[in-house]
Amino acid sequence: MFSKNLSSIDGVSIFPIISLVLFFVIFSIFLFWVFKKDKSYMEILANIPLQENNDMKLNKESNNEK
Numbered sequence: 001m002f003s004k005n006l007s008s009i010d011g012v013s014i015f016p017i018i019s020l021v022l023f024f025v026i027f028s029i030f031l032f033w034v035f036k037k038d039k040s041y042m043e044i045l046a047n048i049p050l051q052e053n054n055d056m057k058l059n060k061e062s063n064n065e066k
Helices: 002-007 014-036 039-046 054-065
Strands: none
């Protein structure tokens, strides 16, 4: 059913390519951000589920980065 609808669209074969490129760009940006970030900030983020008062500490740390 859907294949007949999609085959009637001109240029539908470009959508998978656009999706792949978009995924690759977003993944690359995220990977660059992870490796660029400071290790102490990543430790704070990793310990958030274990802390009881995590909002206060995270806000203090993010204010210190600016």
